[in-house]
Amino acid sequence: MTPPMSSEHVxxxxxxxxxxxxxxxxxxxxxxxxxxxxxxxxxxxxEEKRHTLVLRYNPHEINLESIRGIIEDLGLELxxxxxxxxxxxxxxxxxxxxxxxxxxxxQLEGVxxxxxxxxxxxxxxxxxxxxSITRETIERILREEGIRLRGExxxxxxxxxxxxxxxxxxxxxxxxxxxxxxLVGGLVVQHATSLPSWVAIALxxxxxxxxxxxxxxxxxxxxxxxxxxIDFLMIxxxxxxxxxxxxxEGATLLFLFSLAEALETFAMxxxxxxxxxxxxxxxxxxxVRRDGKEVAVPVEEVAVGEVVVVRPGEAIPLDGVVEEGMxxxxxxxxxxxxxxxxxxxxxxxxxxxxxxxxxxxxxVTKRAADSTLARIIQLVEEAQSERxxxxxxxxxxSQPYATAVVVGVLAYLxxxxxxxxxxxADVFYKAMTLLVVASPCALVISTPASIxxxxxxxxxxxxxxxxxxxLENMAxxxxxxxxxxxxxxxxxxxxxxxxxxxxxxxxxxxRLAAAxxxxxxxxxxxxxxxxxxxxxxxVDEPEDFRALVGRGVRGRVNGQHVYIGNGRLLxxxxxxxxxxxxxxxxxxxxxxxxxxxxxxxxVVGILAVADVVRPQAASTIRELRALGVKKIIMxxxxxxxxxxxxxxxxGVDEVYAELLPxxxxxxxxxxVEQDPTAMVGDGINDAPALALATVxxxxxxxxxxxxxxxxxxVLMADDLTxxxxxxxxSRRARRIVYQNLGIAVGVMVVLVVTTLTVGISLPLGVxxxxxxxxxxxxxxxxxxxxxxxxxxxxxxxxxxxxx
Numbered sequence: 001m002t003p004p005m006s007s008e009h010v011x012x013x014x015x016x017x018x019x020x021x022x023x024x025x026x027x028x029x030x031x032x033x034x035x036x037x038x039x040x041x042x043x044x045x046x047e048e049k050r051h052t053l054v055l056r057y058n059p060h061e062i063n064l065e066s067i068r069g070i071i072e073d074l075g076l077e078l079x080x081x082x083x084x085x086x087x088x089x090x091x092x093x094x095x096x097x098x099x100x101x102x103x104x105x106x107q108l109e110g111v112x113x114x115x116x117x118x119x120x121x122x123x124x125x126x127x128x129x130x131x132s133i134t135r136e137t138i139e140r141i142l143r144e145e146g147i148r149l150r151g152e153x154x155x156x157x158x159x160x161x162x163x164x165x166x167x168x169x170x171x172x173x174x175x176x177x178x179x180x181x182x183l184v185g186g187l188v189v190q191h192a193t194s195l196p197s198w199v200a201i202a203l204x205x206x207x208x209x210x211x212x213x214x215x216x217x218x219x220x221x222x223x224x225x226x227x228x229x230i231d232f233l234m235i236x237x238x239x240x241x242x243x244x245x246x247x248x249e250g251a252t253l254l255f256l257f258s259l260a261e262a263l264e265t266f267a268m269x270x271x272x273x274x275x276x277x278x279x280x281x282x283x284x285x286x287x288v289r290r291d292g293k294e295v296a297v298p299v300e301e302v303a304v305g306e307v308v309v310v311r312p313g314e315a316i317p318l319d320g321v322v323e324e325g326m327x328x329x330x331x332x333x334x335x336x337x338x339x340x341x342x343x344x345x346x347x348x349x350x351x352x353x354x355x356x357x358x359x360x361x362x363x364v365t366k367r368a369a370d371s372t373l374a375r376i377i378q379l380v381e382e383a384q385s386e387r388x389x390x391x392x393x394x395x396x397x398s399q400p401y402a403t404a405v406v407v408g409v410l411a412y413l414x415x416x417x418x419x420x421x422x423x424x425a426d427v428f429y430k431a432m433t434l435l436v437v438a439s440p441c442a443l444v445i446s447t448p449a450s451i452x453x454x455x456x457x458x459x460x461x462x463x464x465x466x467x468x469x470x471l472e473n474m475a476x477x478x479x480x481x482x483x484x485x486x487x488x489x490x491x492x493x494x495x496x497x498x499x500x501x502x503x504x505x506x507x508x509x510x511r512l513a514a515a516x517x518x519x520x521x522x523x524x525x526x527x528x529x530x531x532x533x534x535x536x537x538x539v540d541e542p543e544d545f546r547a548l549v550g551r552g553v554r555g556r557v558n559g560q561h562v563y564i565g566n567g568r569l570l571x572x573x574x575x576x577x578x579x580x581x582x583x584x585x586x587x588x589x590x591x592x593x594x595x596x597x598x599x600x601x602x603v604v605g606i607l608a609v610a611d612v613v614r615p616q617a618a619s620t621i622r623e624l625r626a627l628g629v630k631k632i633i634m635x636x637x638x639x640x641x642x643x644x645x646x647x648x649x650x651g652v653d654e655v656y657a658e659l660l661p662x663x664x665x666x667x668x669x670x671x672v673e674q675d676p677t678a679m680v681g682d683g684i685n686d687a688p689a690l691a692l693a694t695v696x697x698x699x700x701x702x703x704x705x706x707x708x709x710x711x712x713x714v715l716m717a718d719d720l721t722x723x724x725x726x727x728x729x730s731r732r733a734r735r736i737v738y739q740n741l742g743i744a745v746g747v748m749v750v751l752v753v754t755t756l757t758v759g760i761s762l763p764l765g766v767x768x769x770x771x772x773x774x775x776x777x778x779x780x781x782x783x784x785x786x787x788x789x790x791x792x793x794x795x796x797x798x799x800x801x802x803x
Contacts, residue, residue: 008042009113011064013053015076027076030662034070034688037669038062059113061469062691064126066712070687082112086378087123087138089147105141108133146221172214172262179211179255187248204247211254212238214261228402230444233435236406240432241762244425252763253436260441260770263777286317289361299351299368310360318351319371324361330354334372335462335717376464376716389469390447390737398444405438429762430755437751437765442773446740449780454733457786462716463726470712473695474730476676480629480723481668481689483681484636484643487699487720488650489611491682493523495531497588497608501581509605510537512562513598516555519545524594524609525553528564552596563599570597577603592642610642616720618650623724627731633671635664635689664689678713680723697723729786736783740776747772 015028028046031053035044040061045054055067064082071077101123105114110131115124123142127133139149186203189195215231222229234257241250288297289307299317302308307323310316316329328340334350343349349362352373368374409431416427451468458465465471485491498506514532517525519542532539542555542562551572552565563569567585570577577585585595585606593608621632633654636643643657656667668689671677679686679693682700690696690711698711700718715722751768754760760768 008056009059011055011057011112013055013067013071015051015053015071024076026662030665030688031070031076033662034665034692035067037665037692059126064112066691066696070691082126083129084124084126084378085135085138087125087135087142087149089121089123089142089149101145101147104145105138108137108141146217172258172265175210175213176255176258176262179207179251179258182207182210183248183251183255186251190248201247204251207251208238208242208247208254211251211258213258215254215257227399228406230398230402230439230441233402233405233439237432237435237762240428240435244429244432246429246762249762253766256763256766256770260773263774283315283317287311302364302368304364304367306364308362308364310355310362312355312357312359314355316349316351316353316355316360316362318362318364318368319366319373320349320362320364322347322349322360323363325359327358327360328356329360330356331717332462334376335719376459389472394440394444394447398440401440405435408438409434430759433755433760433762433765434752436762437755437760437769438748439769440744440748441769442744442747442776443741445773446744446776446780447737449777450733450736450740450783451780453780453783454729454786457783458726458729461722461725461787462719463722463729464714464716465726465730466712466714470695471730471733473676474678474713474727475734477678477695477727478629478675479631479633479671479677480624481633481635481671481677481679481693482652483664483679483686483689484634484638484646485611486682487680488617488634488646489613491611493527493594493609494612495527495607496593496610496612498531498605499581499584499608500605501578501603504604506605507535507537509598509607510535511539512557512600512604513564513596513607514539515557516542516545516553516562516564518542519555520547520553524596527609528596528607560600563597565597567595567597570599570603573599575599575603581606590641592639592645613646613649614720620720620724621650621652623721624727627724627727629727631675633667635659635667661688665692668692678727697726699723729783732786733783736779740779743772743776743779 032044032046035041035055038061040058041055042058043054043056046052047054102114102116105111105123105125108127110128110133111125112128113124113126116122123138125133125138142149182203186200186207189203190197190200212235215235219229219231219235222232234253238250238254241247241253284299285296286299286302287294287309288302289295289309290297294309302318308317308320312327322343322345324345326342326344329343329349330340331350331353333352333354340356343360348365349360350373351368351371366372412434413427413431416422416430417424448468451471454471455465455468458471465474482488498509500506500509510528510532514529514537517528518539520526529539540557542557545553545555547553548563548565548569551569552563554561554563554565556562563573581603585597588606588608589595593610596607596609598604598607624632631653632651633656634643634647634650634652635656637659638657640655640657643655646652647655656663659667664686665688668677668679669692672692672694676694678695678697679689680697680699681690682698690698695713696711697713697715699715699720699722713726715726747768751760751765755765
């Protein structure tokens with residue numbers, strides 16, 4: 001593997017699987033075609049002799065998780081898979097060091113990619129699985145650079161006092177408070193007493209030290225790397241005020257600066273805590289059945305295959321499958337569903353969800369570290385580490401801008417004093433004020449404040465954005481392409497019509513059909529049996545059951561021969577068909593439904609079976625149009641007649657039917673070339689098309705690892721209404737980003753112009769500068785209040801049949 005260079009990486013990916021047969025070769029060709037068309041992929045080369053894919057790509061536009069998902073979905077195997085870790089850090093000392101830190105960590109042997117997101121306080125590292133990289137190695141390097149890990153003691157104050165209040169765990173707030181106390185003390189001594197001036201100066205010095213402590217450490221850390229940052233501008237301005245003898249104004253500057261930093265930290269922590277609260281839902285112990293006894297065991301020690309007992313009101317400790325019991329389970333922490341879901345034997349359950357009614361006996365299917373909840377936490381942490389394109393630009397912009405401000409201020413100082421002959425004290429004071437008001441604090445924080453809040457709000461409502469870039473791209477979507485099966489429809493056949501022949505009832509048709517079909521494993525048979533059971537119709541055990549290949553099944557029920565099958569079987573039997581029933585069968589067939597005939601000595605009736613359209617599909621499409629989506633498209637491998645029937649029900653603009661996977665890739669490629677396009681699928685069979693779309697959206701992904709890895713946006717619930725919510729959330733986030741940029745730039749321009757013309761005091765400049773910073777942070781945090789109110793009916797609720 002070539003070491004990372006600039007923004008592009010080169011990877012050699014050895015593939016396995018069936019590569020010699022025709023299907024394997026087609027899969028490789030489809031993989032190469034898909035990757036070549038994906039944004040961010042610069043070169044794809046297939047080395048036949050080594051069975052190796054050589055890929056040159058930009059990791060900020062496509063990551064190896066997505067590539068791995070596409071490879072696995074096509075039936076191929078990736079022999080060497082990279083690992084990822086996300087390290088939570090205190091953002092204070094990473095400020096403006098993301099670039100140097102990324103380069104330093106990227107030079108470690110085995111590291112593939114590094115992403116540092118300062119406001120999120122997350123560093124994500126992608127590395128080779130056989131390398132010596134460990135979390136301890138990364139944490140040691142960070143500590144050597146003076147970077148504190150999240151949760152570590154933050155300085156002498158907590159060590160000495162042991163304060164545990166959430167507010168006082170914020171060291172910046174402790175320092176700001178000390179700075180304020182000594183600032184007030186200095187002002188009182190200076191203006192209300194006759195004490196010597198050095199007493200007031202001594203108090204101001206303490207205020208300086210407390211208010212400038214964090215900023216000085218960060219500025220010195222940046223200077224060691226040859227960088228000028230925002231902290232340097234503030235410290236320089238405060239020292240300049242002290243040089244002029246304006247100790248009170250300098251102390252006021254540092255107090256307000258430290259207070260603003262403390263409030264920003266406090267506010268941004270709300271975003272992180274919104275995610276961390278999910279982890280608190282998982283209990284620390286599980287009640288495990290061992291040797292006939294129920295034993296409390298730490299969840300980390302519970303093995304796959306063991307049985308746990310969950311009582312009413314308790315949180316489910318691990319992912320698993322219900323073996324005994326029935327209960328309503330609140331799945332909102334995982335899927336965002338507002339209504340509890342009934343769980344019965346055979347149903348999946350997830351760690352962190354709440355069992356509300358009856359007791360459940362659950363067989364564990366995943367260890368604690370691999371649970372869906374743990375995976376969500378990991379994905380959101382990694383998403384917080386991935387900066388949005390706008391944030392990348394502003395991060396790159398802040399360093400040269402800070403340098404330009406220093407150069408500009410020095411030029412102003414020189415021109416004002418040497419050229420125009422202004423008094424040095426006046427021009428120096430104004431220069432220090434310029435250092436403050438021209439600082440881009442609000443500009444730098446404007447984007448991440450909104451993006452991180454939107455990512456957190458999405459996760460709390462069952463929508464996972466895999467990074468800020470995908471959130472930005474989602475806001476641009478103008479075309480939505482849906483896979484049909486499992487997305488617009490349930491993906492499971494259901495009985496839609498029960499039509500009895502004259503002289504019979506619906507119950508007669510269902511009783512006979514279910515009795516014979518209960519011995520069949522065909523999906524249509526299961527749909528018939530399921531409907532009979534939901535209506536509490538007694539179903540007899542058939543005798544002499546036999547499958548009639550290509551036609552249906554037969555059996556003897558209560559001594560009477562019963563045939564269940566298609567039109568071909570009906571023709572073979574030669575049984576007369578009532579004209580009205582024949583007309584109904586033809587109409588149902590024209591609507592794209594499968595017609596099943598029920599016959600004993602005469603025709604008893606017909607059943608129409610179809611993959612049922614989701615009840616919320618049509619309203620979802622209407623909501624998407626209301627949000628500005630100009631074209632809705634359906635892609636399916638199903639027959640054209642079925643596809644067009646469903647499209648007509650839903651109001652879809654264009655239908656592409658009878659498609660192979662490569663056909664979907666070709667169509668999505670064409671769509672993306674014309675407009676930003678979202679592809680929505682179940683995340684299992686649509687990976688190539690999902691990867692090629694502007695945004696790939698996987699639906700119903702709870703517990704599905706492939707979907708979690710492949711898609712750009714993941715809808716955890718099997719609920720279409722989450723799609724308009726995700727689109728609206730992304731567009732609201734974009735609007736707030738634009739608002740924040742306008743506020744930040746506008747305030748900065750006004751302050752700079754006012755300073756150069758009318759003139760303002762240094763403390764007033766600080767208030768305007770830090771005030772705008774707090775406004776954009778609080779404006780971004782509005783996204784945390786976003787909630788999804790929709791809920792789709794469960795498939796377990798039988799739909800009424802229409803006679």
